[in-house]
Amino acid sequence: MPTMDAADLAAFLASDFPQVSDDYVIDGPPDMGLRVRLKPAERHLRPGGTVSGPTMFALADVSVYLAILAEIGPQALAVTTSASFDFMRKPAAGADLICECRLLKLGRVLAVGDCLIRSEGDEAPVARASLTYSIPPSR
Template sequence: MALVMETGELAAFLDETFPQVKGEFAIDSLNDDELIVRLKVAERHLRPGGTVSGPNMFALADVGIYMAILARIGKVALAVTTNASIDFMRKPASGADLIAKIRLLKLGRVLAVGEALIFSDGDERPVARASMTYSIPPK
């Protein structure tokens, strides 16, 4: 499905609709096949031991898949997560942003399914993988 929102419009919509996460995420790239989004890691994202916490990795996947869906369907704030699964595979690097590569596996009229592979910036080995399903409200 073709893009109906570009990077700047998506970022502005996220900031406006979800001010509680304003400045936390940045879109690195967006095309018809993939969205790459970054969690700008700060001390508030860390758990004891200096690694990014699981809830923050989950948030990165959730926000990334949500934005990939909106990039294709437009401003639908009430598209909501209905199912989520995340596998934590290794400890993220300390002092590095987290990068999520997002692919939509299915974009239907009512449901969308996406996948996020999360990496520490500068490392090719994934630290987590998430799969999420979203419900798209009727128009």
């Protein structure tokens, strides 16, 4: 049973990461995974008008982070320890990016998540990511 729902996660992001919280919309209810949406703005684009790699990486990273917090509660100091990212195709111009994230492992110390990023309305993934997080010890 998730500890934090989509509204809780959005409030946490707004309070602890206000500099980026407006970039992300949590679309799906947490259940050992999450769906997060990014509506690309001009600042997310690279020359040529496509969404930049760092923007897609950030979407995957935030998605796994929020999926973990949905399960364990607001642990601001959970951190990425490992990441693998595959860029597969150019995102559709002007389309929102949707990150489907699922947790593969949620342990006491480490969590592993897998993400597929798609352009809205297109089933073909634009990127795939696998991330590992370190979870701070409970006090």
